[in-house]
Amino acid sequence: MKCADIQIQNEQETRAGFGEGIFEAGNANENVVVLTADLAGSMKIAPFIKKFPERFVQCGIAEANMIGIAAGLTIGGKIPYTTTFANFSTGRVYDQIRQSIAYSGKNVKICASHAGLTLGEDGATHQILEDIGLMKMLPGMTVIVPCDFNQTKNATKAIADYEGPVYLRFGRPKWPNFTKEDGSDFVIGKAQQLSEGNDVSIFACGHMVWKAIEAGKALEEKGYSVDLINIHTIKPLDEEAIIKSISKTKCAVTVEEHNIIGGLGDSIAQVASKHLPIPIEYIGTKDTFGESGKPLDLLKKYGLDTPFIIDAAEKVMKRK
């Protein structure tokens, strides 16, 4: 099980995976309701709207109201999926999510596209890099960050049958699609082992999983064996998988399209410090806002591209 064996099937947007997933979830369960705040096009939900117009709720540009309506819909047994950009899904409506969804324990699925730097040209107002932290801090909130089209589609379907509030984070650009179409490699709360090795653990989520695979391939060519794990579920965290990995490798790199403060890296570090303190290097934005630009140029500028992961892995192995 090596990074070198992982093959791209095609390149597709993760948000398109959401669009297909929600259509199938709507077909499978008549309680699934979709809400949007004037972003039906961007969220790729047109097929759902066409087939289930009575189960689609257009809220206009009013995200706070959308969150409250979703909470209310659960009371009648509905499974509401709210859809908008990640920034407007979280920071803009934090108190609404906190009181009306999390504290009230409502079965709402908060589905957020255009997360992170790879949103690109719209710039920092839209590129939220703090949302994983915001959401994982809420008691009872499940946080899922799928890595590609197939996984986003499968996660979208899986959360319909998963009781409780969920934050599902995905993005805008076309991105390598490599996980299984049938979703047999995706279980909520169970880390996905992508390669096995003894020299370094790499924990990644979202778009950055593919960047970590590229880094893993390069490290393997250099003779290292890499334990690469996709932490698609940031919360509840698969602590067992993390401890098992770092017990072998004794060092780790965390990779996320998010501020290193409050994101995946912090979660991994907390597990490590509690069970097995090891050196860790963090790939993510360094407590900064983003800016306009092409997605890949931004990943390079902010230190998230493949060469930075390779460097971090070599550095952390020396720190053992």
Next chain:
Amino acid sequence: MKSTDQLKNIASQVRRDIVRMVHAVQSGHPGGSLGCADFLTALYFNVMEHKPEFLMDGRNEDVFFLSNGHISPVFYSVLSRAGYFDVKELATFRKINSRLQGHPTTHEHLPGVRMASGSLGQGMSVAIGAALAKKLNGDKHLVFSLHGDGELDEGQNWEAIMFAAHHKVDNLISTIDYNGQQIDGTTKDVMGLENLKDKFIAFNWTVMEMNGNDMDDVIAGLAKAKSLTGKGKPVCILMKTIMGKGVDFMEGHHEWHGIAPNDEQLAKALAQLPETLGDY
């Protein structure tokens, strides 16, 4: 169905509960609670079809959402007097390990509460969601909600007001406690509501006015509101109340929004409120 006199008696006991609960922990919000005692009593004892055995999904019954959650004392008293839980539990209000939190919550599984409220401005959205679910479920029952007038400062209300009219949420009756008071002073001084009736009309709601401290008017007003549902528009009741109603030295004073009476004030208040159902 209770007679007007019976409802007045219940409301008197509810008011006693309110001042006693707030006095016992020296915290809580008596002013708005007292002002809304008649409304909530009528709602739970005469107007709503509801099931005190309580199921969260509220199917095939009318449901109520308290958006201005700080008037929890009146909500808890009415729920307990209506049979949702033992009135003895009112003695735990705002104390550690209680289901009767300072602001209502589902977190402690108190029967009768379907949504946390306290952070203001969120209840109308939730009520709309529940009303939409009723429509999807083919459930003809209604959704009631209560909001403070000061609470309308929160912008989310206006998102919800716009939405409810646009989507013809006509199984919703939202009542505004129009007492003209908020924590820092009168609504006129803090943030003027101007012509609230015209605002709701402009948003395409059906708007009614009602004296929330006249039991006959409350009963007639709520009956009329019910008759106006199902006609393509949400219904708003602008309910005039007096903050602190029933306790003369509290009446009309915003200072009693969120402070508790001392021992002497409690005695004075209770002397004005006949014990009709037995204190908890």
